[in-house]
Amino acid sequence: MSQLPARVDVAVIGAGLAGLAAARHLHGKSLNVVVLEAQDDVGGRIRxxxxxxxxxxxxxxxxxxxYPELGRQIDTEALDLQKFDPGALVMMRGRSYEVSDPFRAPRTLFSTARAPIGTIADKARIALLRARTLRGDPRELLRGQDLPTVVALRCAGFSQAIIDQFFRPLFGGIQLDPSLTTSRRMFDIIFRCLGAGDAxxxxxxMGALPRQMADRLPGLVHLNTKVASLDGRTVVMSDGRRIECRAVIVASALPAARELVALPERGxxxxxxxxxxxxxxxxxxxxxxxxxxxxxxxxxxxxxxxxxxxxxxxxxxxxxxxxxxxxxxxxxxxxxxxxxxxxxxxxxxxxxxxxxxxxxxxxEQRPPFHPKRNIALGNGVFVCGDHRDTGSSQGALFSGRRCGELVAGALA
Ligand SMILES: Cc1cc2nc3c(=O)[nH]c(=O)nc-3n(C[C@H](O)[C@H](O)[C@H](O)COP(=O)(O)OP(=O)(O)OC[C@H]3O[C@@H](n4cnc5c(N)ncnc54)[C@H](O)[C@@H]3O)c2cc1C
CATH class of the missing domain: 3.90.660.20 (Protoporphyrinogen oxidase, mitochondrial; domain 2)
Structure with a gap:
């Protein structure tokens, strides 16, 4: 069992991307930080x-x-990212159809293999979608009218065939939502990201990502250390040990966070x-x-x-x-x-x-979807994680940094 300090400036509960990002920011501001992780390794959902x-x-x-936060917080060169080829291999009627990069070269979409996927009009609409999502400030995509993705695609004139053969397997897979009921705002953001870079x-x-972040916090991450409750700003471990803190950051996934602090339920x-x-x-x-x-x-x-x-x-x-x-x-x-x-x-x-x-x-990120949720719960207790921003690695990293900045400001 690792030795826990009796007192710290900030205790971060959870060593997923959000908690590690928050801790890194605070550590960089010379604050005394501890990261408490219930599992036997860092990473949370990324292991x-x-x-x-x-x-x-x-x-x-x-x-x-x-993802902007990768460039900002991560040494991507050290991760030696291995890229998927742009595009997809669509399996249909016992055959595979290679589709070229619809996000960066919509004109060539589906042409290489003469795949029976989508119509000429669908291809033109993808080009329009690309132009719209790549234009301007990405934050604009998170405003405006919101709809379920499938409804937005139909309203944009896409055929049912391209929705089922392409959008549903790709975006249903990325957003873990085969019904495509997720907010069109999230769809737009991901479409933009796919157009601007690679998977x-x-x-x-994937575990190398949180590992790199934890390596920059030597001795500060305590594994197999589950937090049972908060007593004001005192963190109480499941084995009864306690740490007094000037601020506490709950960086757990939403269901676990709700066991410690009052947050509305979401599916x-x-x-x-x-x-x-x-x-x-x-x-x-x-x-x-x-x-x-x-x-x-x-x-x-x-x-x-x-x-x-x-x-x-x-x-x-x-x-x-x-x-x-x-x-x-x-x-x-x-x-x-x-x-x-x-x-x-x-x-x-x-x-x-x-x-x-x-x-x-x-x-779940159903419409109307509003990221940038409240992270200051009062009395020195803060919360971060992908459920406060967008549900993605980008959202978790951003949320952790946003929370770290707020807490550093509050303790200055
Ligand atoms: C199958 C799958 C596919 C995904 N695909 C993608 C994708 O392709 N692209 C993408 O961008 N995102 C994807 N995501 C989402 C992404 O992984 C998450 O958004 C991100 O990892 C969330 O990080 P987090 O720090 O907010 O939470 P978590 O990673 O959940 O970290 C929370 C940590 O808190 C710890 N904890 C909880 N309670 C306590 C407690 N009481 N005491 C101590 N510690 C505690 C947990 O053990 C955990 O380590 C996917 C997720 C999954 C599961």
Whole structure:
């Protein structure tokens, strides 16, 4: 058990991206900080398990290189980001269709393989969408009329076919929302990010991101240290130990934060992910693979070892199947059945490595969606996390920095 200080300037509860970002800011201001983490490692929802030499991220997730906070807070060069190819591989009617980069070159969309996806009018609308989302200040995208994404797409004139074959598997996968009921504001922001950069993973797995942040806080992060309650500004651990603080930052995911402080409830996005080891990759593509029926339950997949070779031991391949909003039942069986319809009997020879069932992958972000929620709860207690800003790595990093700045100002 690590030795905890009796008194600090700030205790940060949770060593996810938000808590680490807040702690880093405060540490940089020479404040005396401690980070208390219930789990046995840092990262929260972003962790990477090593299983038989395979790197398994906790659910299929990527970083978008255009996230502003990555440039601001992270040494991305040290992460050695491995990029997915822009575009997608759409699986439909037993065939795969490679679509070129619709976010940066909408004119060439779907032309390379003459894929039967979308109409000419859909392609023109994607070009318009791109121009609109890339124009001006991104904060503008978070204002204006809000609608469920699927309604906004229909209002913009997109065909049902392109919604189901492209938008649903891609954005339903990114936002863990196959119904596309998430705010169009979030859709616009992500569309913009995809147009301005690449999807990528750190060479050593997503867990390398929080690891880098924690390494910059030597001796300040205490693992296996669960906070049971707050007694004013005194933090009480589950084993009864106490730390007196000038300020407390609750940086837990929303359901856990609500056990410590009063915050309104919001619904959770759930996520399932199944990992398979394969002797032979089903494709050598570095594209995200989409379910072109839009029906799932696997909405997207990837051969992770094609993107970063360290994800699998030499001579082996790692396939991830993502099942947004599906965490109950035989996920392995569901994934195998669907991937067999894409790639045939080779899938039966794949070895199941692990299934992740994540009950709280993020908060629902239904319209009208307002990020930048209150982070000062009064009496020296603050809160940060992706539920205060946008539900993403970018949102968590931004939220942590925003909170760190506020607390540093309050204690100055
Ligand atoms: C499957 C999946 C896919 C995703 N895909 C993407 C994606 O592609 N792109 C993207 O940008 N984002 C994605 N996200 C979202 C992103 O991972 C999160 O928004 C971000 O990691 C949230 O960070 P956080 O610091 O706010 O919270 P968390 O990471 O949840 O950190 C909170 C920490 O607090 C700790 N804690 C809780 N209670 C206590 C307590 N009482 N005492 C001590 N410690 C406590 C927890 O153990 C945890 O470590 C995805 C998430 C999941 C799960």
């Amino acid at each position: 990477t398990d090593i299983v038989e030499g395979f790197r398994l991220d906790h659910g299929f997730q990527t970083l978008l290189t255009s 990528a993973v750190p060479r050593l797995g 959770s996005r759930r996520a399932g992910a199944v990992y398979f080891a394969a002797d032979k990759a089903p494709t050598d593509s570095r594209l995200v693979i989409l379910d072109g029926t839009g029906k799932g339950p696997v909405l997207n997949a990837a051969v992770m070892s094609n993107v970063s070779s360290t994800y699998a031991p030499a001579g082996k391949h790692l396939v991830v199947a993502a099942l947004p909003n599906v965490i109950e039942g035989d996920l392995e069986g569901l994934a195998r059945t669907q991937l067999r319809s894409w790639w045939g009997p080779q899938v039966d020879a794949w070895r199941h490595l692990r299934t992740y069932r994540i009950a709280h992958a993020g908060v």
